[in-house]
Amino acid sequence: MAHLFNRNVLLGVSGGIAAYKSAELVRQLQERGARVRVVMTRGAQEFITPLTLQALSGNPVHTELLDAGAEMGMGHIELARWADLLLVAPATADLLARLCQGRADDLLTTVALATPAPLLLAPAMNQQMWRDPATADNVATLQGRGAHLVGPAEGEQACGDVGPGRMADPAVIADAADALFTGGELSGKRVVVTAGPTREALDPVRYISNHSSGKMGFALARAAADAGASTTLVSGPVQLPTPDHVQRVDVVSAQDMLEQCLTLLPACDIFIACAAVADYRPAAVQDRKIKKDAQETSLQLVRNPDIVAAVAAAEHAPFTVGFAAETNDVLAYARDKLQRKGLDMIVANDVSDTAIGFNSDQNAATVLWQGGEEALQRASKDTVARQVMALIARRLTAG
Ligand code: PMT
Numbered sequence: 001m002a003h004l005f006n007r008n009v010l011l012g013v014s015g016g017i018a019a020y021k022s023a024e025l026v027r028q029l030q031e032r033g034a035r036v037r038v039v040m041t042r043g044a045q046e047f048i049t050p051l052t053l054q055a056l057s058g059n060p061v062h063t064e065l066l067d068a069g070a071e072m073g074m075g076h077i078e079l080a081r082w083a084d085l086l087l088v089a090p091a092t093a094d095l096l097a098r099l100c101q102g103r104a105d106d107l108l109t110t111v112a113l114a115t116p117a118p119l120l121l122a123p124a125m126n127q128q129m130w131r132d133p134a135t136a137d138n139v140a141t142l143q144g145r146g147a148h149l150v151g152p153a154e155g156e157q158a159c160g161d162v163g164p165g166r167m168a169d170p171a172v173i174a175d176a177a178d179a180l181f182t183g184g185e186l187s188g189k190r191v192v193v194t195a196g197p198t199r200e201a202l203d204p205v206r207y208i209s210n211h212s213s214g215k216m217g218f219a220l221a222r223a224a225a226d227a228g229a230s231t232t233l234v235s236g237p238v239q240l241p242t243p244d245h246v247q248r249v250d251v252v253s254a255q256d257m258l259e260q261c262l263t264l265l266p267a268c269d270i271f272i273a274c275a276a277v278a279d280y281r282p283a284a285v286q287d288r289k290i291k292k293d294a295q296e297t298s299l300q301l302v303r304n305p306d307i308v309a310a311v312a313a314a315e316h317a318p319f320t321v322g323f324a325a326e327t328n329d330v331l332a333y334a335r336d337k338l339q340r341k342g343l344d345m346i347v348a349n350d351v352s353d354t355a356i357g358f359n360s361d362q363n364a365a366t367v368l369w370q371g372g373e374e375a376l377q378r379a380s381k382d383t384v385a386r387q388v389m390a391l392i393a394r395r396l397t398a399g
Pocket of ligand 1: 194196211214217273274276278279305306307308322324325326337349358
């Protein structure tokens with residue numbers, strides 16, 4: 001499973017013959033789900049054109065530190081903040097020396113100083129340069145400061161020498177980048193979270209909906225991504241920014257949400273239904289605005305599909321978690337939904353309390369599963385989400 005999914009990889013390319021392999025490296029990183037931007041030194045541009053890496057990465061290539069136009073768009077500080085990983089491949093002897101000295105004399109070295117992201121170096125140089133004590137000292141210093149190293153490989157070199165110094169294969173480098181993001185309790189898992197309300201259209205200007213803000217669902221998606229999962233958020237209409245490292249799919253109606261969830265199902269290990277899905281929708285959607293001529297009117301509603309029940313009933317169903325939004329007899333109704341919908345777990349919350357219900361910043365819940373339960377005290381939705389994620393991880397390992 002790609003841990004690079006949705007990660008921002010800033011690829012620094014310095015000036016060595018191995019720079020031609022950086023093109024393949026961009027592709028390898030993208031295949032693992034990473035978003036890639038490229039910074040090139042002046043030397044690198046002698047070996048491969050920015051246009052090639054721009055075409056492959058789908059983003060403009062950054063080359064100049066002092067470029068007023070670039071600084072107005074994504075300047076060196078924005079690039080440094082954007083990166084989840086700074087990967088330098090190839091890292092030449094000169095680049096290693098400049099990084100070691102903390103120089104900021106071009107865009108790549110400046111970004112390296114300005115970013116809090118981990119640094120992964122793929123050295124590439126002549127075997128004698130690699131063996132030189134100066135290079136060895138520089139590499140040791142950089143590793144001592146926390147930099148990671150992949151390669152170099154041994155073998156025949158472009159200059160005709162044989163020995164250590166060849167840049168590692170792009171697939172090996174991409175795997176090393178991927179490995180830096182393992183380690184969370186849901187690492188390697190694919191999580192789908194539904195969030196927010198659905199809107200069920202009556203006519204072109206009106207709809208039926210509810211008060212869900214999406215805050216709880218977005219907190220769950222954030223917690224899943226932080227726990228190392230590849231996370232997709234299927235969201236109804238809300239006013240919230242997408243959490244980092246989360247793939248977002250926007251939907252409007254229950255029917256849209258069902259379709260998106262079923263599409264995502266083959267690549268889903270854990271499904272968390274936090275959305276407040278409208279149980280009913282108008283039997284017919286008028287194509288023109290309904291006029292208010294009559295003193296009274298009535299609406300005919302039909303049942304919406306039950307998304308979480310459909311997921312739980314699927315062949316090869318993921319570990320399926322529902323939420324129960326109740327105003328009374330919270331635990332009894334939640335237990336009933338756990339059974340009736342065929343869920344592995346349900347999170348029961350009392351939405352009659354405005355401090356912890358719809359649109360609040362806090363929640364409190366009782367998590368129920370077959371043969372067990374755990375109460376989660378009132379806390380921020382982010383905290384509750386992290387606790388839910390820890391319980392899911394525990395239930396998964398309990399088998
Ligand atoms: O979004 P916030 O403002 O942060 O508020 C959070 C919340 C209160 C919406 C959330 O914590 C919550 O309780 N979500 C579940 C809301 C809900 O629809 O509960 P329910 O008891 O009606 O449904 C039970 C389960 O079935 C839920 O997992 C729901 O997503 C699912 N369902 C319901 C109906 C339907 N047609 N399809 C479904 O999948």
